[in-house]
Amino acid sequence: MTHRFAPRHPVARTVILLLTLALFASGCARFGKMFKDEDANEGVPVEELYDKAHTSMTRGNWANATTTFKRLVAQYPYGPYTEQALVETAYAQYKSGKHEEAISSIDRFLRTYPTHRMASYMYYLRGLVNSSRDTVFLQRVWHLDASRRDLATPMQAHNDFSIVVDRYPNSRYAADARQRMATLRDLFARHELETALYYLRRTAYVAAADRATYLLETYPQSQYQNDAVATMAAAYDGLGNEQLAADARRVLEQNEPDHPFLSGDWPDYPSNFRKLNPFAGDKSALDNDE
CATH class of the missing domain: 1.25.40 (Serine Threonine Protein Phosphatase 5, Tetratricopeptide repeat)
Structure with missing residues (x-):
């Protein structure tokens, strides 16, 4: 029995070895690309990083925009470009459907810059994100009635829009926030x-x-x-x-x-x-x- 199957063992080992090498090479390629992308942004001036990320956003490449904006914040933790990058990061996360990450980015911004000129927009954006989480996604994709699902996030969205209307009545977002509050009601x-x-x-x-x-x-x-x-x-x-x-x-x-x-x-x-x-x-x- 041992001699009968012995000739097949080297072939099997060769196939397994080739598959392992292929998977390893694929993993290395992905890691190498990620490292290359990170390395490409290393030491790039803040203006160039911002322009690069903003270009990705205009092309709808939200994931790449988010990555580049995060790199900008990591390399340049202070300054107007950094503040704007935080705002843009939250928006890119919202557009890519990463709602939890968007909420986290928004809350971080509001904690760090509570009186920032973009605070009204960030509350408005948080309202948009909360309006889009779970309930409305299920309504659109599965045609489920949003009113029959948990209303916790729509309630939070209503609160967010209410902040915009009450605290920033003259902002460019107040009128739309008021309309969205009526829809939520x-x-x-x-x-x-x-x-x-x-x-x-x-x-x-x-x-x-x-x-x-x-x-x-x-x-x-x-x-x-x-x-x-x-x-x-x-x-x-x-x-x-x-x-x-x-x-x-x-x-x-x-x-x-x-x-x-x-x-x-x-x-x-x-x-x-x-x-x-x-x-x-x-x-x-x-x-x-x-």
Whole structure:
């Protein structure tokens, strides 16, 4: 048996050796390229480094821009180019989808330069990043309703935009931040509406009415306010409270006389949980990026 298979062993060892050498060479090539890139930036004047990184950004090469900006900061830790490089690094990370890294870079900048002239932009950028994390990604890629997911990061985004509006009302970012806050409030209102409809579907009428009331009190003038009134009318109908149900209908008739609820268009709840709201299709959108 030993002599029968012996001739094959050298061939197998040769193949394994060649594969090992190929993998080693590939690794060395990648390491050599990385080292070469790092070495190419060694000792380069700060102006050239900044121009190089900025050129990468204009070409959409966010990864290379981030690497070069970080190299600039490491070699020149102080000065206006460094400050701008920190700002650009955060933006490049945001554009490349590295949201956690972008938040870290933004927070570092705000801790280091709390009164910097670019502070308003960094708060605004942090709002954009938080608006884009997880929730909206899933909404866009998998068509999931953002209002049904964890709202922690959208809430943080709302806080970030609120800082821009309150602290820097005259900045160039204030108007857009205000618009984005309104969009986020609609998202939060829809979340409350979906919860109210969830209770209504399960004949938990008191909970449904309470949640709809909370929506109206917390997010006045949202695009879901009339749906909330309709939910209250349906809940009071379920409770047998004719007076409150009639009051809710009267308010709805004044605000939206053609609302589906008033015409008796109250379809059965579909099994597809994404279509829980019987009043309308998807009204919400957080699909505006810088």
